[in-house]
Amino acid sequence: DTGVSQDPRHKITKRGQNVTFRCDPISEHNRLYWYRQTLGQGPEFLTYFQNEAQLEKSRLLSDRFSAERPKGSFSTLEIQRTEQGDSAMYLCASSGRGGNYEQYFGPGTRLTVT
């Protein structure tokens, strides 16, 4: 399977705990994106990497959120001091070089904060 993969698929955590999610993009893709999706809504853009550089962050990405892509391959999204409002599906997507605008999504990580 050469698609985008995410781990874990589900995460239940208690409020105040830290969580980290991983995304492995399609291998030849240099762009990687994180989105958040809540019930009844479409995905909302969080942040974007081109290779290892984080080039853009949404205002939705509070100080408790941090994302990395250290070697330009896989990426991690960490949420510190989780709150119940962080409960959502976290989606990762990747896209290729040049003018290829189609983003290919992973299956997502569903986070539940209790």
Add this chain to the structure above:
Amino acid sequence: DQQVKQNSPSLSVQEGRISILNCDYTNSMFDYFLWYKKYPAEGPTFLISISSIKDKNEDGRFTVFLNKSAKHLSLHIVPSQPGDSAVYFCAASAIYNNNDMRFGAGTRLTVKP
């Protein structure tokens, strides 16, 4: 701010008939539009796209129409099949900032046998 709107949360169609899903946008800087399909427990899957230099793009049973003056696009599925039952998201981006793609809230399509 909801720059991409899908005003119909659900649509039910008989197998073999046409499904028409609609999407409106407000940002005139958007010039690239995409449709994604999402099954339960899976991420969105890219379906079809159109740039603002075109008003129609066709791929098999799927056709996307773009009306720039009305800031409206639609996805036509003909003929509809039960396997098309899914949530369909409309998305839009601007060439100058194609990394910030905005999605609509989605339309749940049910195709009845």
